[in-house]
Amino acid sequence: HFIQKRLFTVSHLSASASGFRINADRLAETLHHTCQWGAAHRYGDGPTETGMARLALSDDDAQVRRWFAEETQKLGCNLVVDQMGNMFANKRGSAPEPTPMIAMGSHLDTQPRGGRYDGILGVVAAVEVMRTLAENGHKTHHNVGIVNWTNEEGARFPKSMMASGVWAGKIPLEDAYSLPDIMDPSVTVKSELQRLGYIGDVACSSAGYPLKAHFELHIEQGPILEQTKRRIGVVQGGQGYRWFTITVTGRDAHTGTTPLNNRSDPLLAAAKMIASSNDVAKDLDALASTGVIKIPQNSSTNTIASQVTFTLDIRHPEDAILNEMQRRIFESFEAIAKKDGRGVQFNWTLDTDSPATKFDPNCIKMVAKAATDLLGEQGWQYITSGAGHDSINTSSQCPTTMIFVPCKDGVSHHPEEYCSPEDCAIGTQTLLESVLNYDKL
Amino acid sequence: HFIQKRLFTVSHLSASASGFRINADRLAETLHHTCQWGAAHRYGDGPTETGMARLALSDDDAQVRRWFAEETQKLGCNLVVDQMGNMFANKRGSAPEPTPMIAMGSHLDTQPRGGRYDGILGVVAAVEVMRTLAENGHKTHHNVGIVNWTNEEGARFPKSMMASGVWAGKIPLEDAYSLPDIMDPSVTVKSELQRLGYIGDVACSSAGYPLKAHFELHIEQGPILEQTKRRIGVVQGGQGYRWFTITVTGRDAHTGTTPLNNRSDPLLAAAKMIASSNDVAKDLDALASTGVIKIPQNSSTNTIASQVTFTLDIRHPEDAILNEMQRRIFESFEAIAKKDGRGVQFNWTLDTDSPATKFDPNCIKMVAKAATDLLGEQGWQYITSGAGHDSINTSSQCPTTMIFVPCKDGVSHHPEEYCSPEDCAIGTQTLLESVLNYDKL
Numbered sequence A, B: 001h002f003i004q005k006r007l008f009t010v011s012h013l014s015a016s017a018s019g020f021r022i023n024a025d026r027l028a029e030t031l032h033h034t035c036q037w038g039a040a041h042r043y044g045d046g047p048t049e050t051g052m053a054r055l056a057l058s059d060d061d062a063q064v065r066r067w068f069a070e071e072t073q074k075l076g077c078n079l080v081v082d083q084m085g086n087m088f089a090n091k092r093g094s095a096p097e098p099t100p101m102i103a104m105g106s107h108l109d110t111q112p113r114g115g116r117y118d119g120i121l122g123v124v125a126a127v128e129v130m131r132t133l134a135e136n137g138h139k140t141h142h143n144v145g146i147v148n149w150t151n152e153e154g155a156r157f158p159k160s161m162m163a164s165g166v167w168a169g170k171i172p173l174e175d176a177y178s179l180p181d182i183m184d185p186s187v188t189v190k191s192e193l194q195r196l197g198y199i200g201d202v203a204c205s206s207a208g209y210p211l212k213a214h215f216e217l218h219i220e221q222g223p224i225l226e227q228t229k230r231r232i233g234v235v236q237g238g239q240g241y242r243w244f245t246i247t248v249t250g251r252d253a254h255t256g257t258t259p260l261n262n263r264s265d266p267l268l269a270a271a272k273m274i275a276s277s278n279d280v281a282k283d284l285d286a287l288a289s290t291g292v293i294k295i296p297q298n299s300s301t302n303t304i305a306s307q308v309t310f311t312l313d314i315r316h317p318e319d320a321i322l323n324e325m326q327r328r329i330f331e332s333f334e335a336i337a338k339k340d341g342r343g344v345q346f347n348w349t350l351d352t353d354s355p356a357t358k359f360d361p362n363c364i365k366m367v368a369k370a371a372t373d374l375l376g377e378q379g380w381q382y383i384t385s386g387a388g389h390d391s392i393n394t395s396s397q398c399p400t401t402m403i404f405v406p407c408k409d410g411v412s413h414h415p416e417e418y419c420s421p422e423d424c425a426i427g428t429q430t431l432l433e434s435v436l437n438y439d440k441l
């Protein structure tokens, strides 16, 4: 029991306050067991040295959902699937029904070149918490359970935290249903939910399936905890971000016979737009990124493309700066379209709008207490999330916070994303203690 | 016979020197008949108001090749297919065998968003010339015939004038065979030639199938003839051009948690490279164009891409300027990779290298004489080609020149590419007279 031994050698990890100890071996084994569905992008020889490509509502996603349903039902949970395919596994407490559950939520979908921890750790850790409570015969006061949120990544269907967004009333159900696959627009969220049999009866809303609170364990996805050598980040909130899709339209033309000043070149304009959004972000000490650029399938080396589409992701902890950044970026796009693009047209859509968020003080207190009990005051720190999470959405409907654990070099959305078994275990123990603290409130 | 009537109303078109008159109606009907295979991109209601998508070695290309084989055999031509699928249709003259033919050559493949004239006109006009000679019972001294060159466009398989390049000894056979489909690398030129049964026995070289001369009728693809109101351009040569594929490699990273100065962002670097190549071209009064940019299929809005590939097409009438442009562009790429891309790597390949070319003075004289006889001194002008053509390749192996006709707004590589039936007919009559002039030399 190598992993558990390592956990016990963490000198500053005190005895758990609850007296229940999660099983670090089982946690690691379960996590990698579930990564059989969607394993991809091998980077080493070891059995777990691959990344993941488990896109939302793919066949691999359906397989891991089946595993999740079976495991939680074995633990005595009642399983409910809502209209967006969100899965709620609910274990009865002693409080009289109807009573909403304290949820541990995250997601089982991954990036197309993702890793084994982003989202997956949060769900598998929640299963480990439920197993630990079950084997210790502990009955909570409130119902306690797990949520697997659909399409958190927004990779295949380009709205991030999609189904928690519908649940929180931020995204209309029909907008989410009609979202096309970014690489194959003939397929939509609804057609894939139908294909897999994942459109449940329960309304996707906080009225349809209310939650008492929402706790989410997640890798940090940034370098801070590693740099400060803290084992736990108690998350106070998340930075704001917005996603746009920009479509630039010009005119096909021969590259050898069309003078530069006769062209309406959307790819040249898009290139300048991408460079300029980066300049604006630098200037505001913010982030602007383009992850996807697409030209028509029927493009060629010696033809100016007729149309180019690209994504833009802008982020900052303050909504006011986000507004300013958006204004300046689109102002520069207008100028580029008029001048350098020689009269290209462009239009854009706002695909994700996630304002800066503050988490619930009570939830934060419960996690801080759990972390202090386990690691001492020096073992953890407060932190703000750079990435979006389902918790950003749930926090508008129920008390919410998150627990971060360090990940190697702050790398995520990459096959080599890595969180040590020890840190996974510390995070999971913190999750257990936080939920029990909240249950006792 | 509306079209033929229109031809006769061109007041400055003198009686043809040969006494044979091509059939303008039949020419137009045949051209549009062959466009049934690959018609695409409808832009108007008329039966011929579509563009073309007849990619080299596609099923549609195979159909039009079958038509070409049947029609030329009906005309008494001997048909030979070489190792690259080039089709040579040869009609015996009175000179004793073995004797190479005077060829009228062009191509039947099109751009993915191409039109009905680029290449197609040259082959169909040659068929019309052969029909006119046949119906007038004219026996030439030399053998006379037609070549349909494989993959002139370089659209699907990204080497332009590919098979004439092999024939001219500029591209090794195996390099051409192994070229992958730009959109589906699992398919190569060789596998498609095999699939369609178009690998012939004859060596693809000027020794394997020698030509006495090569004449090519083509739309200008630029605005000059339209602006100067000349009906014919007598082509003196072509500008030089080079095609490159550049691959930029960085590191996947999360767009929300990775500080800008921690990134190795190949898409940002590629955007800056595209903009910078345009700047260099402007500065040198040359052309630089990117028609294709590709990211991995598994990209997403919130992940910095790991790799980006783009094409670069540079052109100038002087090889020295082309050298200077290449030097300055790649110097700027080095700087971008180091600085703005924060340590991205890039590598590049030279896919097409077509030096500036001068055509054969005798051939040019024969075309100039034909044009003067038909249109008078003011009806035509000398011109240099901005685009590459199979004639650029043949000119290193046999006396060669080209005949340009105006196209609407100088537009090509576009579904709405257009050359009037009248101009098609004048060009075809000029082709006939030029070949007969050369035959009499």
Ligand SMILES: NC(=O)NCCC(=O)O
Binding pocket: A118, A152, A153, A154, A160, A161, A221, A386, A387, A388, A389, B254, B256, B302
């Ligand atoms: N945690 C995470 O990567 N979520 C995806 C949404 C985002 O891009 O921030």
Ligand SMILES: NC(=O)NCCC(=O)O
Binding pocket: A254, A256, A302, B118, B152, B153, B154, B160, B161, B221, B386, B387, B388, B389
């Ligand atoms: N004529 C023509 O468009 N040829 C293709 C090669 C080039 O791009 O110039």
